[in-house]
Amino acid sequence: MQRSLKRWWPVFLLPTFAAFCVGFIYPFIQGLYLSFCKFITIDNPTWNGLANYIYAFTDASFRQSFLFSAAFTIVSTLAINVAAFAIALALTRAIKGTNLFRTVFFMPNLIGGIVLGYIWQILLNCVLSLLEKPLLSLDATYGFWGLIILMCWQQIGYMMIIYIAGLQSIPSDYLEAAKIDGATSWQTLWRIKIPNVMPSITICTFLTLTNGFKLFDQNLALTAGEPAHASEGLALNIYYTFYARSGPQWKGYGQAKAVLFCLLVIAISLIQLRATRSKEVQQ
Amino acid sequence: MHKATKISNTLLTALLTVLSLAWIYPVLMILLNSLKKESAITTSSAFQLPNGATFAGFENYVNAIDSKGFLSAFGYTLLITITSVALILIFCSMCAWFITRVNTWWSKACYYLFIFSMVVPFQMLMFTLSATADKIGTSLTLGNLADALGFTVSKSAAEISLLPVNTPYGICIIYLGFGAGLAVFMFCGFMKSIPLEIEEAAMIDGCGPLRTFFLVVMPILKPTLISVGILETMWVWNDYLLPYLVLDRTKGYTTISILIQYFRGSYGTVEMGPMMACIILTVLPIIIVYLLCQRHIIKGVVAGAVKG
Numbered sequence: 208m209q210r211s212l213k214r215w216w217p218v219f220l221l222p223t224f225a226a227f228c229v230g231f232i233y234p235f236i237q238g239l240y241l242s243f244c245k246f247i248t249i250d251n252p253t254w255n256g257l258a259n260y261i262y263a264f265t266d267a268s269f270r271q272s273f274l275f276s277a278a279f280t281i282v283s284t285l286a287i288n289v290a291a292f293a294i295a296l297a298l299t300r301a302i303k304g305t306n307l308f309r310t311v312f313f314m315p316n317l318i319g320g321i322v323l324g325y326i327w328q329i330l331l332n333c334v335l336s337l338l339e340k341p342l343l344s345l346d347a348t349y350g351f352w353g354l355i356i357l358m359c360w361q362q363i364g365y366m367m368i369i370y371i372a373g374l375q376s377i378p379s380d381y382l383e384a385a386k387i388d389g390a391t392s393w394q395t396l397w398r399i400k401i402p403n404v405m406p407s408i409t410i411c412t413f414l415t416l417t418n419g420f421k422l423f424d425q426n427l428a429l430t431a432g433e434p435a436h437a438s439e440g441l442a443l444n445i446y447y448t449f450y451a452r453s454g455p456q457w458k459g460y461g462q463a464k465a466v467l468f469c470l471l472v473i474a475i476s477l478i479q480l481r482a483t484r485s486k487e488v489q490q
Numbered sequence: 491m492h493k494a495t496k497i498s499n500t501l502l503t504a505l506l507t508v509l510s511l512a513w514i515y516p517v518l519m520i521l522l523n524s525l526k527k528e529s530a531i532t533t534s535s536a537f538q539l540p541n542g543a544t545f546a547g548f549e550n551y552v553n554a555i556d557s558k559g560f561l562s563a564f565g566y567t568l569l570i571t572i573t574s575v576a577l578i579l580i581f582c583s584m585c586a587w588f589i590t591r592v593n594t595w596w597s598k599a600c601y602y603l604f605i606f607s608m609v610v611p612f613q614m615l616m617f618t619l620s621a622t623a624d625k626i627g628t629s630l631t632l633g634n635l636a637d638a639l640g641f642t643v644s645k646s647a648a649e650i651s652l653l654p655v656n657t658p659y660g661i662c663i664i665y666l667g668f669g670a671g672l673a674v675f676m677f678c679g680f681m682k683s684i685p686l687e688i689e690e691a692a693m694i695d696g697c698g699p700l701r702t703f704f705l706v707v708m709p710i711l712k713p714t715l716i717s718v719g720i721l722e723t724m725w726v727w728n729d730y731l732l733p734y735l736v737l738d739r740t741k742g743y744t745t746i747s748i749l750i751q752y753f754r755g756s757y758g759t760v761e762m763g764p765m766m767a768c769i770i771l772t773v774l775p776i777i778i779v780y781l782l783c784q785r786h787i788i789k790g791v792v793a794g795a796v797k798g
Contacts, residue, residue, distance in 0.1 A: 212592055215699045219588035223581045223670050224600060229626070229655070230667020231607045234618035241618065297506060302499045304506075310784055311510040317776045317787075319728030321747045322769055326516050329523070329766070333537055360513070365791065372792045421611050424730050428751070445613045446731075462617060469614040476609045 242462040246455035259463035268436050269464055272444035279351065279440060280419030283358045287415050288408070291363045295370035296396070309371070313364035320361075324428020327357045331429075343430055350430040350438030357425055362418065366411045373407030374400065413479040420472060441468050517773060524550050524766035531762040550763035551771065558764055560771060562742070563749040566658040570733065570745065571726045574665035578673050578722050579715055581666060586677030587707055591689075601678065608671035612731060620735035623664060627656035627738065656738040658745075664736060665726055673718050676794065680714040681707075713793075720790035727776075746772050 212219075245255035263269055294312065298305045315323065331353045332342050343350050377400065385395045401408075423442040426432070432439035432447065439447070445468060448461035522539060523531055530544035540546075554560045589597045633648025654660035684707070692702045708715075730747035737743040744752070750772070753765035780787060 209592055211693070212588065212699050213594070216588065216592075218700065219584045219703075220597070220600065223585035223666065223674070226577075226581070226663050226667035227604070227607070227670050228667070229622065230619065230664040231610075231615065231670075232603070234615040234622055235607075235610065237618040237622070238614055294506075294509075297502055300499065300502065302503050302506075304503065308506050308510050309788070310781070311513050313788065313791075314513070314777065314780060316791075317724060317728075317780050318773055319730065319747050321730045321750055322728075322772055325750060325765065325769060326520055329762075330516050330519060333535075337537070360516070364513075368788055368791055423613075424728075424747075427730075442611070442613050446616075449617050458617060465611075465613045465617070469610055472611050473609055 238462055239466065241459065242466045244459055244462075246458050248455055252459070255459070259459045260467070262460050263463045263467060266460070266464075268439070269441075269444055269448075271436065272439045272441050275351070275438065276420055276422070276440040276442075279354060279422065280416055283355055283362075283419050284412060284415040286355060286359055287362050287366055288411055290359060291366035291411065292370050292408075294363065295367045295374055296400070298367070298371060299374045309364075309368070312367055315361045316365045318361075320424025321428045323357060323361055324425045327353060327360070328429050331356070344433035347430075347434060347437035350433070353429055354422070354425060354438070357429060358418075358422070361425075362415065366415065369407050369411055370404060373404035377403045409479070409482055413475070413482075416475055416479075417472060420468075420475070441471075517770075517777075520766050520769050520773075524763065524770050526763065528761070528763040531766075546763070550767035554764040554767040554771065558749065558752075558768065559742070559744065560746075560749065560768055563744045563746050564771070566743060567727060567745040567747075570658050570661055570665070571723055573659075573662040574669065574726050575719055575722045577662050577666045578669045579719055582670050582673035582718075583677050583708070583711055583715065584703060585670070586674045586681055587703055589674065590678050590681040591686075601674070604671045604674040606671075607668075608675065616731060616735055619664070619732075623655045623661075623736045624738075627651055627654050627660070656736055657741070658737065658743055661733065661736055664732070668732070669722050669725065672794070673722065676718050676721075677711070677714060680711065684710055716786055717790035717793040720787050721794045 241252055242259055243255060243257070244252035245258065246252050294308075298308060318326075328343060331349070335342055335349060340346070340349065343353050381399050381403070382395065385399055390398070420440075421442055422440050423446070426438075426440050426443045427446075430438040432443050436444070436447075441464075445461055445464045448457055448464055519537070525546060525548075526540045526544045527546040527549070530540075530546075538544075585600075589601050628651070630652045631648060632643060632650045632652060633645075635652060636643045636648065651657075651660075653663070655663055688710075689702055689706055692706045693699075697705065728747065729745075730751070733743075733745045734748050734751075737745070737748075739748075746768075750765065750768055753762075753768065754760050
């Protein structure tokens with residue numbers, strides 16, 4: 208069968224692979240090359256060595272956006288996972304209306320980042336103006352916490368679904384045995400439930416980590432980096448470097464920043480992969 | 491003991507009810523504000539219900555649909571989503587079948603390339619991708635092809651693009667390439683569990699590879715097709731940056747996410763009324779579809795997350 212199928216690669220493999228070359232491989236390789244180039248005009252790049260990378264490392268706004276993204280990612284990862292796990296625990300108990308609650312909590316996930324950003328901008332600005340505090344676009348601290356609230360609202364439902372699936376797959380014998388042995392619900396949580404949902408915890412942590420760094424739509428719609436780039440994450444900083452500056456040299460700087468950003472995300476993914484692998488060995 | 495559990499469960503239900511009301515409230519607030527008159531929408535009064543003086547009926551909705559081009563943006567978004575997801579489901583499942591069944595170095599290399607593409611953030615590609623799409627869309631025309639082959643064609647025919655990736659009709663090719671990573675990965679994961687004997691039996695009975703795939707493998711794949719379809723639909727429908735950079739906006743091609751961004755004028759003015767009407771018109775179909783096929787959506791998300 209393998210023999211006869213092999214000749215059919217133009218039908219089975221080629222359409223996807225051709226589109227993949229146009230949509231991914233070619234732009235990726237060209238992007239790598241351009242990050243080492245100096246642009247005189249946009250269509251005329253010349254080799255320039257590491258100059259773009261040196262610029263990216265000395266750019267204060269890039270460093271600031273990295274710190275913003277890192278702080279945002281840490282806080283949002285903790286907040287989303289703790290809240291999602293708590294809600295998942297509550298919803299796996301025998302209470303009425305669990306399906307309805309699950310439906311409601313998951314709903315914001317289906318709404319696009321731009322729309323979510325505007326919804327929360329209106330809501331948060333109203334709260335801030337009633338409290339007589341500066342609006343989102345005037346104070347980066349509120350912008351930061353606004354983004355955290357927005358991302359919690361969006362992602363808790365998603366992570367909750369994964370945790371519920373994990374909690375439901377724990378064999379009921381374990382829980383019954385714990386009950387018969389007289390374990391308190393606190394002990395059951397720490398000794399049985401959490402160790403058994405470790406795979407879900409790894410997945411959710413990884414998803415929230417990468418989502419935190421990749422955050423773009425919500426950031427653009429909620430604060431657009433205001434005031435003065437102080438609430439700007441890495442992805443938004445790269446976007447502004449490409450498109451909000453005039454002068455072709457910015458394309459090279461932007462591409463160098465994008466390559467660094469890409470390396471960062473790949474590094475996180477590799478760590479995640481190792482974490483999952485080592486868990487699989489133990490099981 | 492039993493009574494204590496009952497009380498704590500009631501308390502928990504009450505707490506969850508309050509929390510889920512808080513979850514719905516933002517959308518509800520936008521709905522109420524979208525019914526207010528433009529002049530009555532201010533930042534500090536967004537929590538007030540519309541009353542006799544501020545109620546505007548569906549004025550904002552009419553405005554959003556009539557003069558802001560909501561319908562065309564909605565239509566383009568629908569077109570892009572349907573064509574892209576259909577292409578992804580058909581071609582990526584075929585590709586995944588080939589990769590799992592044909593064991594050569596180049597099929598394996600393809601597989602790892604697809605996996606790699608899932609990790610790479612869009613910012614890495616956005617500048618070169620939009621430039622490439624622009625170049626393909628504008629220079630790969632019938633006229634240029636005819637020149638190369640030594641024909642002449644009429645001027646109107648010469649402007650027809652052969653691969654119009656910068657229009658809503660051709661952008662699905664880019665989505666196919668970009669969405670292939672997740673789709674191929676999920677299909678391959680499932681395909682490994684399908685016993686080879688079924689396909690071999692079909693082949694021995696005289697089915698060619700195409701018929702074997704579409705009549706035997708495709709039906710078995712159905713649950714994964716639904717999961718992948720849902721995940722890719724959620725992504726394409728809500729995507730902002732890719733269509734914003736790739737679509738030729740001078741020809742009026744917009745999607746909903748781009749349209750909403752337009753309401754924020756370049757000088758800090760925002761037309762709040764039509765914008766909120768637009769948000770509601772965007773969110774409403776999503777919520778309806780979600781309520782109708784919630785079970786599949788939640789299942790699809792779990793499948794995608796556990797494998798991804």
